[in-house]
Amino acid sequence: MAPGPDFLIVSKNALVSGRRAGMACAAGITTGVFCWAIVTALGLAGLLAASAVAFTVVKLAGAAYLLVLGVRTLLTARRGRYTAPGSAAGTGSAFRQGLVCNLLNPKVAAFFLALLPQFVPEGAGAGDHLLLAAVASGVTLVWFLVLANVVGALRRVLSATRVRRAIDAVMGTLLVGLGVRIALP
Template identity: 55%
Template sequence: MIPGATAASFLLVVILGAMSPGPDFVVVTRSSLAGGRRAGVAAGAGVALGVFAWVVAIAFGVAAVLTASAVAFSVVKLVGAGYLVFLGVKAWLAVRRGDYGDLGDAKAAGSLEAGAAFRQGLFTNLLNPKVAVYFLALLPQFLPADGSTLQTLELAAIATAGTVAWFAALALVVGALKRFFSDGRVRRGLDAVLGSVLVALGLKVAAETA
């Protein structure tokens, strides 16, 4: 078992990492804007499942193989970059259409459903091999020298819980500002900004060397 103090420290580091601006943050924020709190929480859950999958892959050595292979790393990275650009273009198209409905109306035109938001969060995280690199560097700091696979899986569960907690809080904050974000002009401006950020992140990821 992971000692309580170690688990608490790891949880704090994971939450602080999740709070840093990046693709996951942008996707959850836009999901909350496009579909309300439910979609935002679903996107956060998708991100958290991606984190869990990466840590489990590390526990069984799969992630180490990926990061050791320049070709595999580059393929996953480029696919992930393309996906971010795709999401950004979707945001731009929403701006062009201007189909903004009330966040509280799940059937409103342009409203993002929870299932779609979950998939966006999941794929954004899974297609980002930098997440594997991050946890490959982080996990040894919280595992004993003779750490077992079970202890790594414990950390995976903690990382998942911390990620869900942060992104659920983010979605709730955006949801609490529903009246402000329900304004079509505000939503249009935010979609334009967030879409541009997603495209820029995608191009940045594609341009980076492994």
């Protein structure tokens, strides 16, 4: 629940394109969490964490993606020409943004690698791993759906041009900052 790239991307989509886009982004993030949980259960996340090259590639790809999103948001704030509410990215685009943001975040793999084994008994079957993946995904989905709906409900207030420019400037700066932080050792 700590604010990070996923938090920012859901907030941005809900603010710019409305609740549906925020919820679609939340579904994309949840799909990413489910994928990471399954990959961890299969032991592939351990390979990623053990391979410095693979980990670095995923880390740098994630950093580049956050930088692109951040720069786009900063450019939007600078221009200040906003389209009518609801006419920005659709739900498909928001879903992809959430999915890609989550899948390119190697910290999610590290989180699951550190956390998942503690909750799986020795000799656990595929069903146990699947249940744990479903629980992690469910918690993620509920949290980000709440966030998308809160931001969506405040959208009318947050859509004023001055407020929107300020929010875009802060979000863009945070996304760029996160991208730089992830890219640096």
